[in-house]
Amino acid sequence: MSLAPGPADPPGTSRSTSATIQPNILRYLVVVAEERGVDLRPLLKRMGLDETVMRSAALRVSYRQGSAVIRRALELTRDQHLGLRVGAAQHLTAWGLLGFALMADDTLRHAIETGVKYQNLSGAMVVWSAGAGEEDDAFVLRADLPDPAMDPAVAAFLSEEAFASVVTLSRLAVGPAFAPRAVEFSFPRPRQRELYDALFRCPVRFGAPTNRMVIDPAWARVRMPGRDPVSYASTLEALDAQMASRRDQQDLLEVLEISVAQGLPVVPSFSEQARRHATSERTLRRRLADCGTTYEALAEGVRRERVEQLLLRPELTLRDIARQAGFSDERALRRAVRRWHGTSPVQLRERMRTDRLRD
Numbered sequence: 001m002s003l004a005p006g007p008a009d010p011p012g013t014s015r016s017t018s019a020t021i022q023p024n025i026l027r028y029l030v031v032v033a034e035e036r037g038v039d040l041r042p043l044l045k046r047m048g049l050d051e052t053v054m055r056s057a058a059l060r061v062s063y064r065q066g067s068a069v070i071r072r073a074l075e076l077t078r079d080q081h082l083g084l085r086v087g088a089a090q091h092l093t094a095w096g097l098l099g100f101a102l103m104a105d106d107t108l109r110h111a112i113e114t115g116v117k118y119q120n121l122s123g124a125m126v127v128w129s130a131g132a133g134e135e136d137d138a139f140v141l142r143a144d145l146p147d148p149a150m151d152p153a154v155a156a157f158l159s160e161e162a163f164a165s166v167v168t169l170s171r172l173a174v175g176p177a178f179a180p181r182a183v184e185f186s187f188p189r190p191r192q193r194e195l196y197d198a199l200f201r202c203p204v205r206f207g208a209p210t211n212r213m214v215i216d217p218a219w220a221r222v223r224m225p226g227r228d229p230v231s232y233a234s235t236l237e238a239l240d241a242q243m244a245s246r247r248d249q250q251d252l253l254e255v256l257e258i259s260v261a262q263g264l265p266v267v268p269s270f271s272e273q274a275r276r277h278a279t280s281e282r283t284l285r286r287r288l289a290d291c292g293t294t295y296e297a298l299a300e301g302v303r304r305e306r307v308e309q310l311l312l313r314p315e316l317t318l319r320d321i322a323r324q325a326g327f328s329d330e331r332a333l334r335r336a337v338r339r340w341h342g343t344s345p346v347q348l349r350e351r352m353r354t355d356r357l358r359d
Helices: 024-035 041-046 063-077 082-088 097-104 108-117 152-174 194-200 229-263 270-276 281-290 295-311 318-324 330-341 345-358
Strands: 127-132 139-144 182-184 212-215
Touching: 024 041, 024 063, 024 082, 041 063, 063 082, 063 152, 082 152, 082 194, 097 108, 097 152, 097 229, 108 127, 108 139, 108 152, 108 212, 139 152, 152 194, 152 212, 229 270, 229 281, 229 295, 270 281, 281 295, 295 318, 295 330, 295 345, 318 330, 318 345, 330 345
Parallel strands: none
Antiparallel strands: 127 139, 139 212, 182 212
């Protein structure tokens, strides 16, 4: 059974803008960073993710929010292996109903395939796929990045966290002796690799074409100790309902994002959006709250992305960019960029150009 990544996002939308990801990684990141003497709560609060919000089961964050927190955590902790530590700190209970379904599943392989199928409910920030290997009937789990142009440090963190969590959760489920046959990372070989060897207990390769984990058939066939077909089936029904609800939420966010992007430099008013959706403002606000966001936050995300796109065009002045992105003047643009990136538009433009030339 092979499960490929989901379909690409519709043209004109940005997966990084919509708040659709359960913040499981960020919750564990806060704990691990605190153990290393770094308090991430002020950073989260500045991004609208205070402690009360972070405890909410309904909370969703965007790829942009998640990546920003991870990038800053890497800078503050100066820990190049932070992703490994965050992955190793996790437990299946953090995944809610999905974690229960995995514990009640039949075999380790089927549990992993179930996790891949419902990955959008797990808080994953990579794109999982799984299937048979090319030799010895091995089972291969692959983790692709949602954006190939992602910050390399964040990309390495997400790849490390992904496989470290799989190994950790597999050991919790089927026993501490579990170890994959091999683990491959696409990022370059780090200076120190002792932590990789200690955690994975198998050959680890760097600079590989893709991020993947190879699992021996014997381990893939191991029965889950908590398997229960009735509990598993009933839990899948609830997960299917969550997936259907999530698709409805994602559709709403994407439609609103397209509307804002097409309307710039003028952002359609909230009342106008309610009229377009043939609903009341109160109902639309509630639906957005169910998605873990607000219309103001969504519109700002679209404007932020537009600014970043326009900064890459050298022929445009800051005045041009401010006007096209819907800011009253250059000062308003500068304040927004400072809030988003902690730097000026000129410095951000130079950094983005340098990054492009490096790529």
